[in-house]
Amino acid sequence: MKFTINRDVFIKALNNVSRAIASKTTIPILTGLKLSLDAEKLTLTGSDADISIETTIPVAADQAQLQVAEPGAIVLPSRFFTDIVKRLPEKTMTIAATDNLQAVITSGQAEFTINGQNSDEYPLLPTIASDHSLKLAAAVLREVIAQTVIAVSNQDSRPILTGVHLSIHNGELLAVATDTHRLSQRIVKLENAGDADYSINIPGRSLIELSRTIPDNVDTIDLRIAENQVLFLLDNTAFYSRLLEGNYPNTQQLLPTEHTTALTVAADTFRAAIERASLLSHESRNNVVRLVLTPEDNTAVLSSTSPDVGTVQEEIAFTALTGDTLDISFNPDYMKDALQVIGQGDVNMAFTSPLRPFTIAPTDDAQQFIQLITPIRTF
C-alpha cells in the first residue's frame, strides 16, 4: 500500500472514524484504524464492535489530492497514528506499508516508521441489503436524537432501556426513551415512507455518536435495517450500530390523558430558576427541588433546602396557571434536561397529583413532542 494525500482532508476522515475506536477493548485489533486502498479510493475503518464507522475518500475528490501508488491495506495504532498525522510539517503526506507490517509516514523532512497489524485480522463489517432502505432528513434525525437520548437509562440492569425505541409505522416515525424515572417521546411525519414498518431499539450511545458524525453539509440520510444491525449512510461515511435485542415496554399507557393543574412558563426562564435551585439540591443527599403551585394566589414558588448549606426560594414568573393547588417535588436535573431540549418558547406542564408523573411539552407542538417526569416522594 502506498499513497499521497492532503493532510487536512485525511484528518477530517480520521476524526470521523476515530469516534468508533475505543482505547481499551477486549479485541486488541479494534484499538487500530484500518486503512485500505484500491485504485479508486482510500477507505478508513474504525470499530468498537458496537459501533463501526467507515469513511471513503475517492481519488475523484479534488481537495483530497489522493494519489494511489500501490493498492493494499494495513491496520495502524489509532491514537498514536492520529497524533503523528496531526503534527506533520507539510500540507501533504505519504503513507507506505512495508512487507513486515510497518508503515512509513513521510511529510517534508519528517519520517516516521510505525508498527502495524495485518488487515486480514480486522473483523469484517456486516453486509446490509439495500432493499430495507428509508430516507430521513438529517436535521430531523439530529433533533429526534437530541430530544430522546436524554431519557435513556445508564444502568445495565435492563439493557433494553439503554436504547431509544424507534418505530416506523403508517408513514410516521415514533422515537421514545425512558429510564423509568423520565420519558421522552417524539413523533415525526415521514414523507415517502411508503409501507415501511419497522420497530428497532438503537443504543443511546450509538445515536449520540451518530449525531456527532453527521456532517453539516449532509441533508438526507439513508437508513438501512437488518436483523441485528442498522446502517446510516451519510455522504461518504457509513455508520453501523448493533441493535438491542428484546421487546421495548409499552410506553403509550404511561402518558396521562388528563390533568388537574397546568402551568405555562417560558422554558429558558424556568430553566435558569431550576439551575439556581439545583445548586442547593446538589449539596443534599436526595437532589430534590420543590414546586408549590397556588392558582388562587397566582403564585408558583420553587425552592430547595440542604440542611448543611442553606436554602433557596424563588417566585417563578409564568404565562398561565390553572387548576388545583399542588405541592410537588422532583429531580431538577431531569427538568433541566427536559427544558434544554425544548430550548426557546413556552412549555406546558400538566400535573395530576404530587406522586403521579407529570408532562412537559412545548406549547406550539404538544402532539409531537412530550416528556414525562416522575415526582419524588418527600413525606
Next chain:
Amino acid sequence: MKFTINRDVFIKALNNVSRAIASKTTIPILTGLKLSLDAEKLTLTGSDADISIETTIPVAADQAQLQVAEPGAIVLPSRFFTDIVKRLPEKTMTIAATDNLQAVITSGQAEFTINGQNSDEYPLLPTIASDHSLKLAAAVLREVIAQTVIAVSNQDSRPILTGVHLSIHNGELLAVATDTHRLSQRIVKLENAGDADYSINIPGRSLIELSRTIPDNVDTIDLRIAENQVLFLLDNTAFYSRLLEGNYPNTQQLLPTEHTTALTVAADTFRAAIERASLLSHESRNNVVRLVLTPEDNTAVLSSTSPDVGTVQEEIAFTALTGDTLDISFNPDYMKDALQVIGQGDVNMAFTSPLRPFTIAPTDDAQQFIQLITPIRTF
C-alpha cells in the same frame, strides 16, 4: 453587614481572590471567602496559607454601584457561594448577614440563605512595612515569571528548588530556577532600584498564580519584602506569598563559559520537530530524543525510537552549525519548554560534550536570558 453591588464587578473580584482558595485544606475556614465591609469599601479575602489574595472594591468606583447599608464581616463557603453569585438573575445583588451567621443573597425574585462562619476566626494577613518597597513593570514581571517557573522542581525532596530565586543587587534583578536537570536564568535592569539589595526565594506556584492575577490594565507593581513574606500590590489587589527558607545553591558556576559545537535554529521550527520526535519518546520508558550534529556534512538530525511502536527521524533546517561533530540525547519536554518561553526568533545552542549541560539562548538577547539542559546518558 449588608450591601448591594453590581454582580459583574463582584464576580471579577471573586475570581481574583478564588485563586488563593483551595477546596481542601487542613485549616477548614480557609475553604471560605472572607467578606468585610466598611463605609468606604468592600474587601474580599482568600487564602490557602501559602498564598493570600485581598481585593478591594471602593464605594467610589462608579461601575461597582456599591451601596453600603450596614458595615460588618462574614466568611462564606467559597465554591458554593461563587456558583450562586454566577447564576443570579439580575445585574445587581444584595448580600445581608444575619445574627446567626447566615447570609441572605437576593437578586430579582431569587433568594438564597446560606450558612457562613465568624470572620473573627479567619487568620489575619501579615503586616508588611512599606519601607522595603520596589516598583516593577507588570509586563517585565510576567515575562520573568514565565521564563523561570518552567525550571522549578516539582519534588519536595529539596524544597528550596520548588521556588524561583530572585536577587536584586546593583540595580539588576536576577531570577533563576533549577530542578537540577535544567536551569533557567533571566536578568533584568531595574530603573529606580536605588540601593535595594534583596535575595529571596518565592514558591513557583505563587508566581504562577501571581502571573494569572495581574490585571491587563496594571502597568506597575509594587513589591514589598518582609522576613518570610512578599507582597505584590496590583491596583486594588494585594497578593501575599510566603517565602521559602534556606540558601539557594550557587548556580553561577553551572553556566559553561566555552563550547565546542554551536547550532543556531529558528525556535518554532525546532520546537515543531521536537514535538514530533517526542511522540515516539513518550511511548518508550526513558523519554529521550537524539540529536546528531555533523558540521562537516552540514546536517542536524533529530531522532527517537520506541522498540514497541516505531521510529522517527527528521533532518532539521538550521541557520548555522559550527564546531565538532556531536551525538547527544536529552529529554524533549525540557527542550520544548525552553523553546516555548523563547517564542519566535532564532536560538543559539552551545554544546561541549554528550554528557555536559548545554545552553539555549535567544540570539538577540544572549546575556539576559539563558537556559541549561543536562543531557541523558544512553550508552
